[in-house]
Amino acid sequence: MKVSILIILTSFLVAGDIKITCEEHLFNLYPKNRDIRMHIFQLDKQIKNKVENIVKQRFYKDKLYYWTITEGDSTKAYAFLDNVIGKSMPITFMVILNIDGEIENVNVIKYREAYGSEVGSKSWLQQFINFNNNSDYNIGKDIDGISGATISVKSISKGMKKITTLYPLIQSQLK
Numbered sequence: 688m689k690v691s692i693l694i695i696l697t698s699f700l701v702a703g704d705i706k707i708t709c710e711e712h713l714f715n716l717y718p719k720n721r722d723i724r725m726h727i728f729q730l731d732k733q734i735k736n737k738v739e740n741i742v743k744q745r746f747y748k749d750k751l752y753y754w755t756i757t758e759g760d761s762t763k764a765y766a767f768l769d770n771v772i773g774k775s776m777p778i779t780f781m782v783i784l785n786i787d788g789e790i791e792n793v794n795v796i797k798y799r800e801a802y803g804s805e806v807g808s809k810s811w812l813q814q815f816i817n818f819n820n821n822s823d824y825n826i827g828k829d830i831d832g833i834s835g836a837t838i839s840v841k842s843i844s845k846g847m848k849k850i851t852t853l854y855p856l857i858q859s860q861l862k
Contacts, residue, residue, distance in 0.1 A: 727753075751768065765861060769782070769846055789819045792816070793847065
């Protein structure tokens with residue numbers, strides 16, 4: 688019983704840290720006159736399956752956390768938090784899309800593997816800027832590989848493709 692309570696409390700603390708890290712990142716990127724609000728999006732089973740089949744990567748959960756970034760009455764961007772599986776552990780990342788569905792920013796929020804953390808470097812993540820659902824995400828051609836981080840590179844790249852593929856399918860449902 689005590690172990691179960693400890694596990695639950697630890698989960699909340701970790702989730703809280705991730706939320707705080709995401710929001711700090713967003714407030715640093717959008718410091719002036721912006722309203723940033725977190726939401727939870729429940730993935731429709733048909734849309735979820737469609738995206739998973741296109742990208743060949745499963746969603747970590749049946750819901751996504753996202754933030755709406757607005758200025759006045761105008762939505763400027765959406766930030767999505769997702770997880771992909773590296774070699775054996777989840778990699779938590781946040782991708783920010785403008786209203787046209789193009790990637791504006793990417794940040795690895797939590798990397799849990801012993802090797803391959805280079806996928807979290809700003810210089811490597813920068814290559815995804817302006818990618819969208821029509822972009823090619825071919826490693827070695829459109830996306831640089833990283834020696835010793837092949838699995839993480841593939842996972843993060845598919846994660847980007849997954850979010851940009853999902854966005855046009857759910858855009859009208861976002862708050």
